[in-house]
Amino acid sequence: MTSQQLLSVIEPDGSTNGHESGLSKDELLHCYRTMLRVRAFDDTCMKLQRSGRIGFSIPNKGVEACQVGAASALQKTDWIFPSYRDFGMALYHGITPLDMMHNMFGNANDSARGRQMPVHFSFVKPIRFVSISSPIGTHLPQAVGAAYAMKLRGEKHAALVSFGDGGTSSLGFHSGLNFAAVWKAPVVFLCQNNGWAISCPSSEQTASESYAIKAKAYGMPGVRVDGNDVLAMRKAMLDALDHARAGHGPTLIEAVTYRMGGHSTSDDPTRYVPKHEVEEWTKKDPVARFERFLATRKLWTKELGEKLYAEAMEEIGAAAKLAEATAPPPLETIFSDVYATVPQHIRKQGEASFELARRKGDASAGDGKFPL
Amino acid sequence: MTSQQLLSVIEPDGSTNGHESGLSKDELLHCYRTMLRVRAFDDTCMKLQRSGRIGFSIPNKGVEACQVGAASALQKTDWIFPSYRDFGMALYHGITPLDMMHNMFGNANDSARGRQMPVHFSFVKPIRFVSISSPIGTHLPQAVGAAYAMKLRGEKHAALVSFGDGGTSSLGFHSGLNFAAVWKAPVVFLCQNNGWAISCPSSEQTASESYAIKAKAYGMPGVRVDGNDVLAMRKAMLDALDHARAGHGPTLIEAVTYRMGGHSTSDDPTRYVPKHEVEEWTKKDPVARFERFLATRKLWTKELGEKLYAEAMEEIGAAAKLAEATAPPPLETIFSDVYATVPQHIRKQGEASFELARRKGDASAGDGKFPL
Amino acid sequence: MATLTLVQAVNDALKTAMRDDPSVVVLGEDVGPKGGVFLATEGLTKAFGKGRCFDTPLSEDGIIGTGIGMALNGLKPVCEIQFQDFIFPAFDQIVSEAAKFRYRSGGQYTCPMVIRTPYGGGIRGGLYHSQSGEAYFCHTPGLKVVIPSTPHDAKGLLLASIDDPDPVIFLEPKALYRQVKGEVPEGKYTVPLSTLRTVREGKGVTVFCYGAMVPVCMKAAEQAAEKGIECLVIDLRTLLPLDEEGVLEAAKQTGRVVVVHEAPRFCGFGGEISALIAENAIEYMEAPIARVTGFDTPFPNTLEHHYMPDARRVLDAIEHVHGY
Amino acid sequence: MATLTLVQAVNDALKTAMRDDPSVVVLGEDVGPKGGVFLATEGLTKAFGKGRCFDTPLSEDGIIGTGIGMALNGLKPVCEIQFQDFIFPAFDQIVSEAAKFRYRSGGQYTCPMVIRTPYGGGIRGGLYHSQSGEAYFCHTPGLKVVIPSTPHDAKGLLLASIDDPDPVIFLEPKALYRQVKGEVPEGKYTVPLSTLRTVREGKGVTVFCYGAMVPVCMKAAEQAAEKGIECLVIDLRTLLPLDEEGVLEAAKQTGRVVVVHEAPRFCGFGGEISALIAENAIEYMEAPIARVTGFDTPFPNTLEHHYMPDARRVLDAIEHVHGY
């Protein structure tokens, strides 16, 4: 296929073109349930942020199929180098809403120990979900290096690295794809083209015909997939992973999808997004699309959907309560994990600050708000 | 044409396919003479370096046609953002061997005031030949910015930016081409693919089919040109410049050529270059190719070639002598030109160092040698 | 005179410069229709058109690299980096190129440009939306480094930076963007670079600070005054080229010095102030030269208020050097 | 024991590490068949194969970015940056990523890796083949910064750096690559990081230095001795984490201090040494704390020997603080 066609599996009416990739009933429902949990996580975080209980979150409405379809193709021994918008991949692989909520509140149980902003998750189990970084694009060459290590040791694992349309302009995109292709590293580059990079539309991000075509610059296959079609995403990923595991090297997948909300909970997209765009894409909602498919298999009813969403809301609401009630990280966490062992000068700074707190009381929290 | 075909004008036997771009006899001879002067400059610098009179030079044997053909298409109001291997562009546009030699010796008359290594030229006249930098690729986005300024002011000028095959892996390649295409900036990207980046062959630089095809990633035309064919280079440049001046934006030109010597005067290419490669390319020598063409027009004889080369050697030898006899830059040049005016702290450092020299004598020069 | 917040003063400066000089252009991520994530560039595209204020692709290397090219060719680019933490992809362009163009070309090519970027903590931004990187730039000859702490200075220093013939890194204390308000003259005026501002007179202890630490130090100085210690508080404003004479004079006035910044201590800007004094005025010192700084760790999130120097910590240092 | 040059000792360390540990890999531009432009990696590809020592495309961002990924996934990459001047395209990967991975992941992901690169002047390399950027890295919590000055230390420190669980910037003084020779034990041994080396004892003046400045300072110290001033010369070896106690002790021993480095003075590493002393041992100081450094300008070419501190300049400072 040329890079301009869109790979799709589920037709708008829910029928398919036959490339369902053999998921069992349970697996199909796991995908569906995960998509609803992403939506529930989103809705919960939005409320938490609006009521000032967390500082920031990243909406995922519209991109659930991308993430879940792609994640469904991975083995637990593969590595995920996620972007900050990849809730679906985490949830698909069994990272719990509670683990994620600890990070949203930056509390003592946060795996990042309250050092990162919300949505900057880091997990090693049940799958390698590599610590998310804010600087865009840095994780692409990192994924290539991790994949090179797999190849050098003769393992049949692969790495998935996920990023946005904006991420294709980053330095890491260029060096990551180039090194991967030269080394034939077992890595899949997933560009989730959701139409926007904060307020920058794709037309101002690049003049190329598509994002997938950028693969040509590196000598690797590039495929364009309907990112709102969970089964198409799964198929494209499976093909790319087979290719990688067989030693043929990397693939660039462009998932064409849409960010139906703002960039983040602090963004006001009405300043720059044309209204008609949102309306058009609302019709292509990936959850509704998958529901129509499931209905053709007699796996879906409106009631089931409502029930699963309600369950997810309950689970996630409970997680939020627990996370909110968890203490903040202890002061010591400022000074640990800079190095494997705390060096002289940092130990002294820590001790001085504990001592000052004993003498003069604690520092008081500010009221700064995150802007974007 | 697809990016895989090579644009050429002069056939190996010196006949042409009719795309001579209407150069007058004088212009043709100016091209030829410039190519010989590049070779003479090269030969002279090699000798100067071998005898320890300069520290470093960059051989140009094999790539003379690339540079001269491309330069011949430019107006004096255009800007050149050169690489360190672009002697031919400088000489074509009337920058004198003496000006260049001052830089090779880093003396008081060096336009870079002895601050840069040899071959890091900087000229504003007779054409903008922008100060060469060692870090690879940084000048690509700079050329785009300069071109944007032309466009914003409604000028019909353009910028040429020249770099090597290795340069395509740099950060500046990615950001430069991307910004240029989005902005439709009047800039031509000239990749001189001479087969090697120091000891790294193209096969380890990229897995793409060609360098020209990388244009697809940015949505701009990419052309592959026989870089040993001065008239083909000229034609490709003229087309790209027309395109740019007409407001249609940038072009990526890949000039396929060959570095017939080492990377620099300090490099030993026999450590890594296969012998047969050099032999093959020696047959395609761009100067000989052009001579065969000139002969078909009755513009060339062996004697003429020898005479012009001898004249060039004499001129350049004289320039070297003059440059060598010129004093080093004064001590003050260490401290000036950091800012438009010398700030307090730098002035003090300068004064202290002059004072120390008066009290305790000058510093003595070391004997460090440049390695690569 | 209007009463503006610091970020409004920045916006006002940009508008003033663009109105006066058609060669001034503003570029960066989201600076166009959105007006920047902090709204510093709000309204500029509308007022001056897409050719003068425009969004770029997501590449800081591209923003600064093309900015340099514009500056080489007669424009006056004001590049915005969305957060100072994201300036590092452009570090090569800044350190190797913008800073060295004049020197390496013997003055034939120059880079009059401004790189504006919000820096520092206080918005719960964690590791990557809170950093203070001034020391990296201050160790780079060829750059100027400017940090305002009031709306008045923000406008006057930014206009002076845009007028300057050399590349200026203009670091805006994001914690103060909306926290401080002040009177800002209309139209063009400049605050000269490389001049200090005496925020408060005092004969007890000299406190050197800049950016978001200025109000923190002022609070500490007031608390110190209640205890009978009068502080001389100096807002450095321009870190490079620094008014070294002015610094030494202020240090000598009290013989007791506290240097304050948010950035990590080790090899930070405060060390340069201490070293300057220890090299040129040590005989005037009657106490150790104290530094109150961020810790030598990355910037945390939940506990950021423990990481950033507060009045409590500054006061403790003032008392320490005073009682020495 | 063999007598090796400094660059041979580096090569020996790499061979030793690669032989002992199959997870050690070497990558960079021209490190393969060519053996690196200084021949530090000569013979490695031949001995260990293309999977263990290999050339990369021309991207420092790629070299360090992929190196980080390798480190995350169980390899021990030793990345070469051809000249320290060319490390800046990788600055984001180093400062934002390698330095912060452990912290931001609560120790779940770590980057044990070494970034080797030749630094400093003395080869007529001009602005871009001569720089000393240690201060940039020293201001970055999470990194270690190591600089050897003898063949023995080069091997021992490099092996310790490869063993280290954290990212190490290993700066090799290129001026000394072939200038110094010394005995180097065969096989594996390590010189512990964060330990100082006393190069010379003396009660007159303490001289702190590292890298290529060590022989320069030793020459000055000998000249000083002829004039009756005995210097305590300290080779810092590891700049970060610095043995601060050791530095303070050495400073207190003489009460007179000279700090020497090639990098520009302003906000350079020397300032941190001065500041440390001024903060913790000022009462021991009997003279100004002097710095002898490169100037606050880019690095020139023809006049590089005027730019780099030489024995003449160091001696002058020694005399100055001694006679104060």
Ligand SMILES: Cc1ncc(C[n+]2csc(CCOP(=O)(O)OP(=O)(O)O)c2C)c(N)n1
């Ligand atoms: C290097 C860098 N520059 C700027 C930013 C600020 N920023 C955060 S997200 C974003 C847009 C990313 O867009 P895209 O890659 O399309 O991902 P999306 O948010 O749409 O999923 C920007 C500019 C950043 N995080 N890192």
Ligand SMILES: Cc1ncc(C[n+]2csc(CCOP(=O)(O)OP(=O)(O)O)c2C)c(N)n1
């Ligand atoms: C950023 C950077 N990294 C490394 C180098 C060292 N270096 C100098 S030239 C060169 C190879 C360049 O190859 P290419 O771009 O093909 O140009 P050529 O020399 O073949 O003309 C390298 C790696 C550099 N100058 N800049």
Ligand SMILES: [Mg+2]
């Ligand atoms: Mg996007």
Ligand SMILES: [Mg+2]
């Ligand atoms: Mg080449």
